[in-house]
Amino acid sequence: MLDLIEYKELIEKELKVFFTQKKSESELDEQKELITILEDYTLRGGKRMRAYLLYLSYMGYGGKDFKQVLNASLSVELLQSFFLIHDDIIDEDEIRRGGITPHKYYEEKYKKIIKNKTKHLGNSFAILCGDLAFAYTNELMSKTNNIKSIEELNKVTAKVIFGQKRDMLTNYKDYNKEELLQNHILKTASYTFYGPLKIGMILAGKEEYITELSNNLGIAFQLQDDLLDIFGDEKTLGKPIGSDLKEGKQTIIIKETIKLAERKDKEYIQKILDKNMGTNIDIEKVKQIVISCGAKEKIENMIGEYFNKSLVELENTNLLKESKDSIKDIVVKLKSRQF
Amino acid sequence: MLDLIEYKELIEKELKVFFTQKKSESELDEQKELITILEDYTLRGGKRMRAYLLYLSYMGYGGKDFKQVLNASLSVELLQSFFLIHDDIIDEDEIRRGGITPHKYYEEKYKKIIKNKTKHLGNSFAILCGDLAFAYTNELMSKTNNIKSIEELNKVTAKVIFGQKRDMLTNYKDYNKEELLQNHILKTASYTFYGPLKIGMILAGKEEYITELSNNLGIAFQLQDDLLDIFGDEKTLGKPIGSDLKEGKQTIIIKETIKLAERKDKEYIQKILDKNMGTNIDIEKVKQIVISCGAKEKIENMIGEYFNKSLVELENTNLLKESKDSIKDIVVKLKSRQF
Numbered sequence: 001m002l003d004l005i006e007y008k009e010l011i012e013k014e015l016k017v018f019f020t021q022k023k024s025e026s027e028l029d030e031q032k033e034l035i036t037i038l039e040d041y042t043l044r045g046g047k048r049m050r051a052y053l054l055y056l057s058y059m060g061y062g063g064k065d066f067k068q069v070l071n072a073s074l075s076v077e078l079l080q081s082f083f084l085i086h087d088d089i090i091d092e093d094e095i096r097r098g099g100i101t102p103h104k105y106y107e108e109k110y111k112k113i114i115k116n117k118t119k120h121l122g123n124s125f126a127i128l129c130g131d132l133a134f135a136y137t138n139e140l141m142s143k144t145n146n147i148k149s150i151e152e153l154n155k156v157t158a159k160v161i162f163g164q165k166r167d168m169l170t171n172y173k174d175y176n177k178e179e180l181l182q183n184h185i186l187k188t189a190s191y192t193f194y195g196p197l198k199i200g201m202i203l204a205g206k207e208e209y210i211t212e213l214s215n216n217l218g219i220a221f222q223l224q225d226d227l228l229d230i231f232g233d234e235k236t237l238g239k240p241i242g243s244d245l246k247e248g249k250q251t252i253i254i255k256e257t258i259k260l261a262e263r264k265d266k267e268y269i270q271k272i273l274d275k276n277m278g279t280n281i282d283i284e285k286v287k288q289i290v291i292s293c294g295a296k297e298k299i300e301n302m303i304g305e306y307f308n309k310s311l312v313e314l315e316n317t318n319l320l321k322e323s324k325d326s327i328k329d330i331v332v333k334l335k336s337r338q339f
Numbered sequence: 340m341l342d343l344i345e346y347k348e349l350i351e352k353e354l355k356v357f358f359t360q361k362k363s364e365s366e367l368d369e370q371k372e373l374i375t376i377l378e379d380y381t382l383r384g385g386k387r388m389r390a391y392l393l394y395l396s397y398m399g400y401g402g403k404d405f406k407q408v409l410n411a412s413l414s415v416e417l418l419q420s421f422f423l424i425h426d427d428i429i430d431e432d433e434i435r436r437g438g439i440t441p442h443k444y445y446e447e448k449y450k451k452i453i454k455n456k457t458k459h460l461g462n463s464f465a466i467l468c469g470d471l472a473f474a475y476t477n478e479l480m481s482k483t484n485n486i487k488s489i490e491e492l493n494k495v496t497a498k499v500i501f502g503q504k505r506d507m508l509t510n511y512k513d514y515n516k517e518e519l520l521q522n523h524i525l526k527t528a529s530y531t532f533y534g535p536l537k538i539g540m541i542l543a544g545k546e547e548y549i550t551e552l553s554n555n556l557g558i559a560f561q562l563q564d565d566l567l568d569i570f571g572d573e574k575t576l577g578k579p580i581g582s583d584l585k586e587g588k589q590t591i592i593i594k595e596t597i598k599l600a601e602r603k604d605k606e607y608i609q610k611i612l613d614k615n616m617g618t619n620i621d622i623e624k625v626k627q628i629v630i631s632c633g634a635k636e637k638i639e640n641m642i643g644e645y646f647n648k649s650l651v652e653l654e655n656t657n658l659l660k661e662s663k664d665s666i667k668d669i670v671v672k673l674k675s676r677q678f
Binding site: 026028030031034086089090092110113114120121123124125127128130131132134135136138139141142143145146147148150151153154155157158161162164165166168169172182 | 365473477494508
């Protein structure tokens with residue numbers, strides 16, 4: 001069985017082959033450009049963890065057709081690009097994976113020739129870029145020659161869309177902790193863990209309950225994301241920190257901070273959430289508040305617990321030992337992830 | 340074989356069943372709302388011509404499984420919603436199919452509770468609404484249990500996306516007539532005619548060249564659309580007229596008008612295209628110019644020729660007579676379409 005580094009290399013090589021093929025079939029410059037933007041975005045970053053989990057699941061459930069699992073793995077990487085490109089438009093993020101996002105690329109490009117509305121134009125082209133990613137996602141999955149994988153892929157996608165909608169509303173609505181955890185399951189667990197593991201299993205022709213396993217992993221993973229938005233290093237992360245705060249997003253860590261912090265600190269955080277600070281947020285001060293009130297430690301403990309629960313669930317699956325061990329390795333690596 | 344009215348009724352009944360099922364599976368209000376917006380948009384209009392063409396192709400190539408063709412037909416109707424919803428965002432259209440577009444719905448809704456950025460928020464939710472439509476498109480197509488139909492569906496989708504990109508650029512770039520015709524093939528022929536006919540054929544297990552047939556129909560259909568944008572009746576059309584003009588879009592009819600009109604009229608049209616008139620366009624004056632210079636007649640003749648060429652191509656296919664006759668009936672109806 002391949003390790004993550006070997007599989008990542010292979011996936012990236014195959015993604016290049018796929019995009020080269022698509023470009024060579026293009027008759028139009030505007031078409032080539034859109035594919036190139038998507039290619040660059042897909043290839044310039046990404047842990048390929050979703051692709052690898054799909055592979056581990058497939059092999060661990062006794063799958064034998066390497067070409068099949070490879071196409072499904074490429075598909076989930078394109079799915080990730082699709083979600084991120086539309087997400088970047090929605091969140092108005094200009095930097096991702098260490099580079100400029102598609103909507104920003106097009107905005108900058110047309111600033112030179114068009115007087116106004118370039119932001120709208122940038123967003124519009126990026127909507128199309130994301131749509132293309134999703135069409136390619138489905139095309140690649142169809143190469144598995146397994147129709148159930150398509151059905152699952154699109155059910156997972158619908159979940160992520162609902163999760164994304166809820167996630168956007170956390171900027172405006174006051175969800176409780178249970179509801180926020182549910183968002184993590186919809187938005188993150190579904191396509192980061194459940195989708196890859198389930199599709200790998202379907203392709204291998206097996207049937208098993210892996211929802212709890214995926215949900216625990218997904219919640220832990222998303223809580224880490226929320227934490228990294230405050231404590232991450234921009235360079236390692238490939239994107240700016242503090243963007244949740246700027247949007248006024250009520251994450252679990254921020255909710256805990258408001259619960260635990262002293263009155264003055266609480267008020268400072270609340271001011272940020274109410275967007276009364278604009279973008280003028282003192283991130284060092286936020287860090288200090290989140291640490292000193294004990295919220296950081298509390299969330300880190302939660303993350304540890306969810307990961308540990310996932311390991312128990314993993315043990316109970318019928319995956320072959322080699323796959324189980326590799327997934328355990330991933331969990332160990334995830335526990336200390338900085339990006 | 341069912342006629343268009345019977346099939347339309349059936350498709351709409353089945354779409355309702357599909358959405359009711361999806362809503363009943365929803366746990367969250369935010370999820371139900373997004374599905375309801377998509378349902379309303381999909382059901383409140385639409386000729387169901389794409390669904391019916393798929394059915395005619397399937398039956399005409401000897402397909403036997405009614406459930407299969409029904410699911411594929413629902414799928415192409417959702418595909419249409421997907422394209423239109425994202426298109427409405429891009430073109431900033433607020434009315435479609437006689438009602439408010441999804442991005443406008445959400446914008447209006449949040450205007451009541453949020454101070455600013457409601458336009459961006461409306462667009463963001465509508466991006467998700469379109470994405471959901473495309474996920475449902477693929478899920479429905481997967482119910483055909485035919486993997487090749489998925490591959491074709493997504494190849495067609497990619498073409499439409501490239502066509503849409505080119506179409507947007509016609510607001511800024513000066514494409515020649517050949518290039519504009521190519522856009523019509525990519526953006527319109529691909530999913531209005533080629534996709535439905537090809538997928539019906541694939542599901543029926545046949546293989547035949549239908550590109551010319553589809554392209555002729557698609558070009559004629561899109562030229563009609565361009566014409567209706569000037570001469571259509573808003574009520575019958577279900578959307579405002581003159582939107583191409585407002586965007587400064589260089590359609591073939593406008594290019595012809597500039598070529599044929601007298602100098603003063605030419606300048607007036609050019610001013611509109613250069614967006615020097617804002618939204619203050621005298622549509623009656625435009626109509627009069629397009630008619631008097633002969634451009635309207637020229638385009639109408641072109642439309643007639645493309646439809647006639649398509650009838651020759653249709654005759655040469657191996658479709659069963661009953662399907663051929665029904666497609667001919669559609670072409671006859673299309674020739675005089677007012678919406």
